[in-house]
Amino acid sequence: MKNFLMCFLLLSTLFATAKAETETGFADLIVQYKQHYSFSGAVLVLKNGKPIFTEAHGYADDVELQEVTL
DSSP states (O other), X not given: OHHHXXXXXXHHHHHHHTTTOOHHHHHXXXXXXXXXXXXXXXXXXXXXXXXXXXXXXXXXXXXXXXXXXX
């Protein structure tokens, strides 16, 4: 549940700032969440049904240290 809420918060923040943010702005925001909240996952931002930002961070498996992929 904690992970769901964190993803929801992250996506809500991205959606709210999508108009003002550039690709660099999205990347910076993700790095901040990763540093402060140990974010691990994939991010996809769409505009008019087309991806404008995709990025993966962290590990899909903390034991085997397999990175998250898109």
